[in-house]
Amino acid sequence: MATINDNYLKLKAGYLFPEIARRVNSFIEANPDAKIIKLGIGDVTEPLPEACRTAMVKAVEEMGARSTFKGYGPEQGYGWLREKIAQQDFQARGCEIDASEIFISDGSKCDTGNILDIFGKNNIIAVTDPVYPVYVDTNVMAGHTGSANDRGEFDGLVYLPITAENNFTAEIPSQKVDLIYLCFPNNPTGATASKEHLKAWVDYAKANGAIILFDAAYEAFITDSNLPHSIYEIDGARDCAIEFRSFSKNAGFTGTRCALTVVPKTLIAKASDGSDVELWKLWNRRQSTKFNGVSYIVQRGAEAVYSEEGQAQVRALVDFYMENARIICEQLKAAGLSVYGGVNAPYVWVKTPQGLSSWDFFDKLLQTCNVVGTPGSGFGAAGEGYFRISAFNSRENVNEAMKRITEKFKA
Ligand code: MLT
Numbered sequence: 058m059a060t061i062n063d064n065y066l067k068l069k070a071g072y073l074f075p076e077i078a079r080r081v082n083s084f085i086e087a088n089p090d091a092k093i094i095k096l097g098i099g100d101v102t103e104p105l106p107e108a109c110r111t112a113m114v115k116a117v118e119e120m121g122a123r124s125t126f127k128g129y130g131p132e133q134g135y136g137w138l139r140e141k142i143a144q145q146d147f148q149a150r151g152c153e154i155d156a157s158e159i160f161i162s163d164g165s166k167c168d169t170g171n172i173l174d175i176f177g178k179n180n181i182i183a184v185t186d187p188v189y190p191v192y193v194d195t196n197v198m199a200g201h202t203g204s205a206n207d208r209g210e211f212d213g214l215v216y217l218p219i220t221a222e223n224n225f226t227a228e229i230p231s232q233k234v235d236l237i238y239l240c241f242p243n244n245p246t247g248a249t250a251s252k253e254h255l256k257a258w259v260d261y262a263k264a265n266g267a268i269i270l271f272d273a274a275y276e277a278f279i280t281d282s283n284l285p286h287s288i289y290e291i292d293g294a295r296d297c298a299i300e301f302r303s304f305s306k307n308a309g310f311t312g313t314r315c316a317l318t319v320v321p322k323t324l325i326a327k328a329s330d331g332s333d334v335e336l337w338k339l340w341n342r343r344q345s346t347k348f349n350g351v352s353y354i355v356q357r358g359a360e361a362v363y364s365e366e367g368q369a370q371v372r373a374l375v376d377f378y379m380e381n382a383r384i385i386c387e388q389l390k391a392a393g394l395s396v397y398g399g400v401n402a403p404y405v406w407v408k409t410p411q412g413l414s415s416w417d418f419f420d421k422l423l424q425t426c427n428v429v430g431t432p433g434s435g436f437g438a439a440g441e442g443y444f445r446i447s448a449f450n451s452r453e454n455v456n457e458a459m460k461r462i463t464e465k466f467k468a
Contacts, residue, residue: 247398
């Protein structure tokens, strides 16, 4: 009889967002006329930028003629896209990142999970609490943890609480850890990291031979010009950090799928015989073996983000969602709720009112306002008593949702 990977049995029954969808669907079944507004999962609603669509249509045409048809592309992504990313996202900000260090993929969710393929089993792994659940669940699946306790914390992981008291930025741990997941602008709290904060992490990682897994999927939403967009803006980060980025949220590619991971060639980790190994070589080997690249059509669409029109259209999209975030913050504050984030990130992190638990507030909002958000406790034990509201929706829906919530909760 075949056997399973028992680590899956340690996981909570469902991944957070499908679990929310399950509850919403059963509510809709019982209340088919309810006009539900979804501000839960951070999925974009506005159409793809015209520049991307035009580039993709042209690419489809190319696929229709033998002379321009493309079969397998490079597993790492096409050079023309990697060059533009290197120049415009990194070198223009003073980051020493070469195109060959950029790997195009179909998503940051996949890459933040897949990256574990190249790391050993015995690393001590630190995550913030609350945290994007993918970082935790993929470590559980890979057998890097024991079982979860009553609070849902897995034995073997180091949890770094992020709370209003520390501005939702984790303290540097006093113990030694080997892999650290950081996400800025933060999902779920919307918090940001200053250069000084990231410098402290880079110094810690270099002193301890640790690797930072830096998720910058929301960097385009930074409005404060003093904040770093990439960890490579910090001296020394090339020697201790992998960065993940995505076209999902800035250019609306959640359904189209395109992202990138930066693995500098200067990143070294130890083999079990004590020798030094370049992580770039391992990731390149991993991708060449398990991945066949993102489609030519989609990569042409992503390339268009870097054209003049593409840049302006992406900026307009980001500004649109950030105006939603501003409205959400303003309205919830006016209703007397404590809100965080929403200024440099498309997520607003709300303290639940009336001492409600995160899931109780979720149910109340669903039942009384027909609005869906994400319970903070779904992101970790320290998220209990908080609730995440996503700014990804139409203006009409955001205004309507805020009207319903403020009417219901105004003190
Ligand atoms: C979220 O809502 O946290 C995001 O949609 C997650 C993701 O991008 O995978």
